[in-house]
Amino acid sequence: MRLLHTMIRVGNLERSLAFYTEVLGMKLLRRKDYPEGRFTLAFVGYQPESEGAVIELTHNWDTTEYDLGNGYGHxxxxxxxxxxxxxxxxxxxxxxxxxxxxxxxxxxxxxxxxxxxxxxxxxxxxxxxxx
CATH class of the missing domain: 3.10.180.10 (2,3-Dihydroxybiphenyl 1,2-Dioxygenase, domain 1)
Structure with a gap:
C-alpha cells in the first residue's frame, strides 16, 4: 500500500489552483470535469502521482465556501x-x-x-x- 492523495474541498478552483501552483510552486498534474455530478477534480503536487502523494482539490460547482470544522489539522x-x-x-x-x-x-x-x-x-x- 501507499499514500496516494489528500482531498480538500475548495470554493473557487481557479483561485486555489493559482495558490498551489503559483505561490507554492506545485504543478497541476491532472484535472477533470464531471458535468453530470457538477464537480471538478484537480490534482496538484511536486512530483508525478506515480512517485509520491499529491493533493486533490475538489470543487463542487454549486458550493462557494466550506466550514473547515475543528477536526482538520494541516x-x-x-x-x-x-x-x-x-x-x-x-x-x-x-x-x-x-x-x-x-x-x-x-x-x-x-x-x-x-x-x-x-x-x-x-x-x-x-x-x-x-x-
Whole structure:
C-alpha cells in the first residue's frame, strides 16, 4: 500500500489552483470535469502521482465556501529555508499566519501559511527536524 492523495474541498478552483501552483510552486498534474455530478477534480503536487502523494482539490460547482470544522489539522511541506519560503510566499500574495521560527520546545523550524479557503499549510525547514 501507499499514500496516494489528500482531498480538500475548495470554493473557487481557479483561485486555489493559482495558490498551489503559483505561490507554492506545485504543478497541476491532472484535472477533470464531471458535468453530470457538477464537480471538478484537480490534482496538484511536486512530483508525478506515480512517485509520491499529491493533493486533490475538489470543487463542487454549486458550493462557494466550506466550514473547515475543528477536526482538520494541516498539510506539511518540507522546504530548504522556512524564512526564505515565507518571504517568497508573501511576495506572491500568500498569507503567512505564523512566521518562520523554532517550534515550541524544539529546534525544528516551522511556519504556517493559509490557502484561499483557510486551509493551513505547515512549512518545515529541512535539516532542522529533531523528531
Amino acid at each position: 498539510i506539511a511541506l518540507e522546504v530548504d529555508d522556512a524564512y526564505k519560503a515565507c518571504e517568497q510566499i508573501k511576495q506572491k500574495g500568500g498569507n503567512v499566519v505564523r512566521e518562520a521560527g523554532p517550534m515550541k520546545h524544539s529546534t525544528t523550524v516551522i511556519a504556517f501559511v493559509e490557502d484561499p479557503d483557510g486551509y493551513k499549510i505547515e512549512l518545515i525547514q529541512a535539516n532542522s527536524r529533531v523528531d
